Amino acid sequence: MTDMLTRTSALIAAEGVARPHLGSTESYLHRLCAAAVRALPASGAAVTVMTVDGARGLAIASDPTSQLLADLQVTLGEGPGIDAYALRRPVLESRLNESATARWPNFAPAAVDVGALAAFAFPLQVGGARLGVLDLHRTEAGSLSPVALKQALTFAEVAVLTLLDGQWAIDGGSGPPEVEQAMADQSELYQAQGMVKVQLGVSLREAMSRLRGHAYANDQGLANVAHEVVSRRLRLDRDAQ
Amino acid sequence: MSTVSADRLAKVFVEVADTLVDDFDLIEFLHLVTSRTAELVETADAGLLLADHRGQLQFMAASTEEARLLELFQVQIHEGACQDAFRSGTLVLNADLTTANDRWPLFAPRAVAAGYRSVHAFPLRLRSEVIGALNLFGSGHGQLDPADAQIIQALADVSTIGILQERSIHRGEVLTEQLQCALNSRVVIEQAKGVIAQLHEVSVAEAFDLLRAYARRTRQRLVDVAAAVVADSGTMIDVTASAPSTDGHRRN
Numbered sequence: 001m002t003d004m005l006t007r008t009s010a011l012i013a014a015e016g017v018a019r020p021h022l023g024s025t026e027s028y029l030h031r032l033c034a035a036a037v038r039a040l041p042a043s044g045a046a047v048t049v050m051t052v053d054g055a056r057g058l059a060i061a062s063d064p065t066s067q068l069l070a071d072l073q074v075t076l077g078e079g080p081g082i083d084a085y086a087l088r089r090p091v092l093e094s095r096l097n098e099s100a101t102a103r104w105p106n107f108a109p110a111a112v113d114v115g116a117l118a119a120f121a122f123p124l125q126v127g128g129a130r131l132g133v134l135d136l137h138r139t140e141a142g143s144l145s146p147v148a149l150k151q152a153l154t155f156a157e158v159a160v161l162t163l164l165d166g167q168w169a170i171d172g173g174s175g176p177p178e179v180e181q182a183m184a185d186q187s188e189l190y191q192a193q194g195m196v197k198v199q200l201g202v203s204l205r206e207a208m209s210r211l212r213g214h215a216y217a218n219d220q221g222l223a224n225v226a227h228e229v230v231s232r233r234l235r236l237d238r239d240a241q
Numbered sequence: 242m243s244t245v246s247a248d249r250l251a252k253v254f255v256e257v258a259d260t261l262v263d264d265f266d267l268i269e270f271l272h273l274v275t276s277r278t279a280e281l282v283e284t285a286d287a288g289l290l291l292a293d294h295r296g297q298l299q300f301m302a303a304s305t306e307e308a309r310l311l312e313l314f315q316v317q318i319h320e321g322a323c324q325d326a327f328r329s330g331t332l333v334l335n336a337d338l339t340t341a342n343d344r345w346p347l348f349a350p351r352a353v354a355a356g357y358r359s360v361h362a363f364p365l366r367l368r369s370e371v372i373g374a375l376n377l378f379g380s381g382h383g384q385l386d387p388a389d390a391q392i393i394q395a396l397a398d399v400s401t402i403g404i405l406q407e408r409s410i411h412r413g414e415v416l417t418e419q420l421q422c423a424l425n426s427r428v429v430i431e432q433a434k435g436v437i438a439q440l441h442e443v444s445v446a447e448a449f450d451l452l453r454a455y456a457r458r459t460r461q462r463l464v465d466v467a468a469a470v471v472a473d474s475g476t477m478i479d480v481t482a483s484a485p486s487t488d489g490h491r492r493n
Contacts, residue, residue: 194435
């Protein structure tokens with residue numbers, strides 16, 4: 001099950017660090033975009049990161065056109081990435097020059113003007129916690145194959161892990177990430193996120209970080225920590241070190 | 242000859258066929274499918290799993306807490322009737338759990354310990370693709386009537402239609418869009434259960450009942466209420482507010 005994740009993180013690791021001045025997370029996401037363009041039939045990729053208060057942060061893009069497309073969506077307030085974020089699901093538009101004008105009257109013609117004829121957006125999210133969007137575009141119209149879609153979803157998954165757990169990215173994304181080991185008890189993990197959100201009065205995203213932080217600090221598996229929280233044997237507000 | 246009366250069957254299908262309405266609630270619908278599937282057969286529980294983009298099955302709905310735990314166990318160990326139906330695309334029928342230790346060394350003993358004696362699994366199919374499976378656990382000795390098996394496969398097929406929200410899938414993209422949406426909806430609901438369990442000092446199973454009753458009372462989709470419950474901003478939704486629901490079913 002981790003094959004796809006491991007292979008994808010290896011693809012990202014194989015990309016050289018083109019912008020060493022960027023912070024570690026930004027640098028890793030930049031390499032992720034470059035690797036996505038290389039591995040997928042895509043002309044460009046951009047990750048738009050939401051700030052903790054839910055505002056749209058800067059986009060990290062593989063190329064100037066992808067940067068422009070990401071910025072356009074913010075300016076126009078419409079586009080596949082905006083919809084993917086709002087709908088909490090991928091938004092896949094294989095023909096920007098035909099069917100998409102009704103959907104995005106301003107974005108579609110502007111995207112076609114800069115040469116994007118297909119656009120695919122994937123939300124970066126864990127349930128109700130929305131971290132950002134991965135936008136892909138192509139200079140020719142047409143769908144992504146099922147295999148390419150799975151690959152794109154895995155890039156999105158790695159982007160989520162990177163945003164939740166910067167250390168994993170800094171370590172080169174090698175080895176199964178903690179979230180993967182927690183898969184066994186994932187319902188409990190999600191329930192624990194909700195419980196910690198209330199215990200600490202923080203955002204869901206922050207609750208996820210606290211759970212991971214507690215697991216690291218105490219050298220425990222994330223699934224184990226989640227189980228303790230759901231069983232009410234551990235409260236992060238009281239028992240946190 | 243089916244053991245289910247035509248009248249009862251008609252009611253079930255009218256109920257589950259109502260999937261193309263505007264405010265269609267997928268998670269509630271999948272819970273309905275598992276409940277009705279369980280009720281069609283005497284002494285049975287049902288659960289439903291969907292596959293994510295990496296082919297890993299994920300829990301979506303179950304008729305009882307016991308069935309939910311058993312589905313989660315199958316997901317963990319990558320073994321069981323649901324896994325087999327999903328991998329092979331064919332149905333698993335009348336598997337005797339008491340003699341299935343060779344086939345399922347981990348799953349069979351756990352299922353027996355939970356009080357079940359037989360298991361059936363029906364693939365959720367979309368043409369050549371299998372997107373998940375519907376599981377039926379029986380606590381009695383009886384075999385599933387072939388006609389009943391066909392009815393349950395039909396319920397599985399209706400579930401697929403409900404998940405896809407389109408009668409004819411002309412674009413492969415729609416499958417990905419809808420499946421990813423469904424899988425994430427389930428995560429939002431688990432997170433909301435955690436919030437409610439902590440806020441009101443109830444179990445996560447009770448939290449789900451509160452969430453579901455609130456969604457029904459306020460005529461909202463389960464996932465929309467769950468998303469509002471876990472939202473970082475805005476007013477906190479009190480799912481215990483106003484008259485308590487009379488719905489006593491326990492499903493999560």
